[in-house]
């Protein structure tokens with residue numbers, strides 16, 4: 001009998017297996033858990049991080065600069081690893097700025113965006129000598145005062161809220177009314193103010209949205225961002241040196257989603273590099289990526305504490321859950337809850353499967369990590385692995401909720 005085709009998760013082929021165990025950085029999962037000394041934990045694979053950067057370098061024109069947006073994963077050891085591979089780090093707070101500087105990133109290659117930069121953060125950013133992506137008239141006025149007080153020269157770029165949206169983005173962050181950036185139509189006036197202030201104008205930053213799996217939509221957003229920047233450059237007090245075209249490259253989380261095709265994006269960027277040579281001759285093109293660089297290199301590992309059958313439905317009850325992996329529970333911006341790719345990491349070769357729900361230890365029905373998924377038949381003590389967990393996991397989860405122990409992060 002034919003069963004209707006159920007969309008499947010894209011295979012998580014980035015991780016190898018051996019003797020029925022998932023390998024992280026060549027280490028079998030149960031051994032890694034013993035090394036960690038506890039569950040739950042996040043594990044990030046250095047080789048996969050490096051490989052992802054290499055793949056991007058191959059697909060994109062060599063002159064396009066690659067920045068890591070560290071809010072995706074701010075673990076200090078991981079930021080150190082990334083800082084050595086990419087051309088710059090994008091931070092979104094003074095806390096992230098400290099981690100980036102500690103990681104050895106060159107201040108000239110750090111940029112700072114965020115809609116509520118406090119005066120103290122602006123002062124720190126000016127002292128550090130990083131590029132500040134200003135998002136309001138208030139920031140420009142405060143920066144001018146900080147420069148007058150300190151004698152330091154602020155470097156700034158204008159974050160533009162474009163007059164178009166990124167189609168098919170999982171999360172839209174530009175176009176229409178937004179708290180991010182300065183509306184494109186107000187930018188000429190802001191540029192005039194920057195010119196009068198004597199601060200160092202260096203370029204534009206546009207970020208249309210995140211988690212996009214449609215290469216045509218990314219190509220269109222990057223082309224429109226470029227054209228808007230060329231137009232706005234006519235009002236700039238000095239030449240554009242940096243043009244940050246954003247990113248928004250997505251990774252496949254849910255059944256039916258496929259990995260992004262980089263080829264058309266690379267071709268389009270090559271075309272924009274050509275055009276920049278004529279239309280913005282002093283500008284370096286930058287793209288900033290968070291989840292695309294780190295998301296697929298990370299897993300979350302939690303141990304099965306109990307196995308219960310309730311009126312015919314099997315629940316694997318684990319020591320980790322929503323409080324440590326909010327997005328896998330479906331509560332980090334998803335409209336409809338869908339399952340992340342999940343496996344029983346110490347039974348990768350198992351023959352027998354069953355349909356189960358994987359839940360965490362919290363006293364709320366929201367603490368659901370997998371809803372009716374077909375997994376290898378698992379026992380108490382087995383290790384549940386949630387893939388695609390290298391971004392917006394540990395730091396994007398309410399770990400204090402319900403007072404369970406905090407989880408660990410390992411870079412392997």
Ligand SMILES: *Cc1c(COP(=O)(O)O)cnc(C)c1O
Pocket residue numbers: 069071072090113207209210211246247248249288289290291292391
């Ligand atoms: C969040 C954010 C990013 C990173 O988004 P990803 O989806 O992780 O690639 C990049 N730039 C800005 C301005 C952001 O706010």
